[in-house]
Amino acid sequence: MRTYSCNSPQAAGRIVAIALLADGHLSSDELTTLHRARLADRLGLAPGEFGAILQSLCEDLLTSSHLNWSDACKVDSDVMQQVMRELEDPVLRAEVLNLCYVAVYADRHVTETEAALLGSLSRAWQAHPWQRLLAS
Numbered sequence: 001m002r003t004y005s006c007n008s009p010q011a012a013g014r015i016v017a018i019a020l021l022a023d024g025h026l027s028s029d030e031l032t033t034l035h036r037a038r039l040a041d042r043l044g045l046a047p048g049e050f051g052a053i054l055q056s057l058c059e060d061l062l063t064s065s066h067l068n069w070s071d072a073c074k075v076d077s078d079v080m081q082q083v084m085r086e087l088e089d090p091v092l093r094a095e096v097l098n099l100c101y102v103a104v105y106a107d108r109h110v111t112e113t114e115a116a117l118l119g120s121l122s123r124a125w126q127a128h129p130w131q132r133l134l135a136s
Helices: 009-021 028-036 039-043 049-063 077-085 090-105 112-135
Strands: none
Touching (some): 009 028, 009 049, 009 077, 009 112, 028 090, 039 090, 077 112, 090 112
16 A cells, blocks of 8 residues: 555545445445535645545555455555554544545445444544653
8 A cells, every 4th residue: 555644635535535435335425425525625635636546545455455346445454554643633633534424424324344444543543642641
């Protein structure tokens, strides 16, 4: 899986893209809802850049898994940890988490994998600031 600069709009966009694919398919309702939520503006992406990020993610997932698309959409936990670490800014994390909720709830159906992804992001990012305070 390719890497992005820490706290970059592209790193943030990729996590939202992962949320879009967590259920194994991409719906036009999800994309429309994210567009209405001003995804690009909120993350600082250029017009059309989110589509390129989504395409790159799909390419990465397909090259790192078998030919079964539903399996391809499942991001390995070690890879997911790496992807989540690319966002350190708590404000950006909160924005991305909000956009992930928008994406997941857009089709009015939340799958187990979508719920698991939202739970993982919430746990990882809410614990992180406290870990820093305790380490100081």
